[in-house]
Amino acid sequence: MSVLTLGLNHTTAAVDLRGRFAFAVDQLAPALRGLHERLRLPHAEVALLSTCNRTELYCALGGLGGPARELQRAAVDWLSQIGHVSHDELMRHTYVHEGGHAARHAFRVASGLDSMVLGEPQILGQMKQAVREADSAGTLGTTLHQLFQRSFAVAKEVRTSTEIGAHSISMAAAAVRLAGQLFEDLRHTKVLFVGAGEMIELSATHFAARTPRAMAVANRTLERGEKLATHLGAQAMRLAELPDRLHEFDIVVSCTASSLPIIGLGAVERAIKARKRRPIFMVDLAVPRDIEPEVAELDDVYLYTVDDLSAMVQTAGERRQAAVAQAEAIIETGVQGFVHWLDERTTVPLIQALHQQADAWRAAEIARARKLLAKGEDVEAVLDALSRGLTQKMLHGALAELHSADARHRPEVAASLARLFLRGEVNPATPRGKRGDGA
Incomplete structure (x- = not known):
């Protein structure tokens, strides 16, 4: 029985490369079915985790040795085609874990120890969503189900038994802090949120706590945007209105599932001109990018991506390193339990x-x-x-x-048979007065 984890994350690949391998939630199940059909390996199991910080394939396969190598090659080839990069280029930014190492990685991810924000809780919900999608696609088998359920149990113990998540600075909180460094008082700013997903909702909650002068939510689906806007006491607008109204806002936070940038260089140039050079603070939390990277080169525009925020959130993480050792001990116990279960499955x-x-x-x-x-x-x-x-x-x-059996191996065979058939009985193959191994 083989278990394999293959992926790239914020420590191995820049945001633009990660963007090539990003999957929206509704793309996960079709992608898994396509990969599963392509593998053509009996009893193969696959699950796909895709967030702004990582894309990871979790695979399990009955048997040992060759088929596992074949599974890895097929998975890498599939990812390289998805991202339109060469096999060698992808492997330079990819990590591969097997067996207990794969379990340890999954447990660390679920517990927030492998996140850009140490101990951040969002990843656990994203992993649970990945499991639901794999189950929906019919690619989640017994081994991966066991791996993920144990991951969730370990993560729960880590969060309840350690302070790994205490006082965590999320991406949203980091964005608010940076905006506060640019604008003297956020109460005098107008904030635009582009998108209406979980990350935008989290960001909007943090900014709303600073009571800005006005807030608006722009979303492709107006109904969903209106729901979030009503909750925030903000204005809802269609995404199509964005180019004409961008100049109204001092702060723009964007995170959508679009595969292409939705805020271009030209639109931002026009907004800056209309604002008479008053600065705009922009945060692009999307992978792939929502805002064209050339926007960062404009004067009076302060653009930050998820990677740009990493230094700030890591500073907060260093203050909680004392809890990491305790969390790692909990994880190690979980790994040993899973490896034991996996060994039993081979029989x-x-x-x-x-x-x-x-x-x-x-x-x-x-x-x-x-x-x-x-x-x-x-x-x-x-x-x-x-x-x-x-x-x-x-x-x-x-x-x-x-x-x-030949004379050299006969004592070994005899001892094995005695253990199997003479447990608790006198073993004739042993010297007089001795008992079998089962005694």
């Missing part, structure tokens, strides 16, 4: 085969006994023959191994 095919063989022997002996009874044979004699037939079939393979 499942053997156990199933043994049961099938035993059932076949039993069925054959019962059929023979019924024929004898139908002929009027004595019941006691038939039962005796049935029990003898079963025991002979069960011992045949073991005795054949013992007789065919």
Whole structure:
């Protein structure tokens, strides 16, 4: 049984490269089905986690060795085609974990230890969404289900037993702090939120706490934008209105699922001109980007991406490093438990085969006994023959191994058979006075 994690994140790839591999929630299930069909490997399981900071494939496969390597190659080839980058270029920014290392990575991700913001809670919800989508796509099997359920349990223990998430500075809080450095008083600013998803809602909540003069929500779907705007006491507007109204706002925070930038260089240039050079603070939390990167080169525009905010949030993370060791110990215990479960799973095919063989022997002996009874044979004699037939079939393979073993290996085979069949009994293969291993 093989478990594999393959991905790239904020520590291995810049935002523009990560953007090539970003999947919206409604793209996850179709993408998983496409990958699963392409793998053409029996019993393959796949799940896909895609956030602004990472894209990761979690895979499981029955068997060991070659098929796991084949799975890895197929997954990398699929990702390279998705992102339109070469295999070698992708591997320069990709990490691969197997077995216990894959479990440790999943547990650290779920617990927020691998996040740009140490201990941030959003990733746990994103992982649960990834599991739901894999289940919907029919690509979530027993092994990945077990991996993720254990990840969630470990994350819960980390958050309740440590202070890893205490006083965390999220991306939204970091954006508010930076805006406060540019504008003397946020109460005199007008804030525009582009999008209406979870990240925008979180950002809007942080900015609303500073009571800006006005707020607006621009969204492609007006109904969803109106829902968030009503909650915030803000104005709702259509995304199509954005170019004509951009100049009205001092602060713009954008995070949509668009695959292409929705705020271009020309629109921002016109807004700056209409504002008579008054500065605009812009935050692009989307991956891929919502705001064209050339906007950052304009005078009077202060543009920050998720990567630009990393230094600020890492400073807060360093103050909580004392809790990391405790969290890592909890994670390590979880990893050991999962690896033990995984090792046990490798014997499942053997156990199933043994049961099938035993059932076949039993069925054959019962059929023979019924024929004898139908002929009027004595019941006691038939039962005796049935029990003898079963025991002979069960011992045949073991005795054949013992007789065919050469002199060098025969003691080892004898000891194994004694452990299997003479548990708690005197082992004739051991010196007088000694007991079998099961004693």
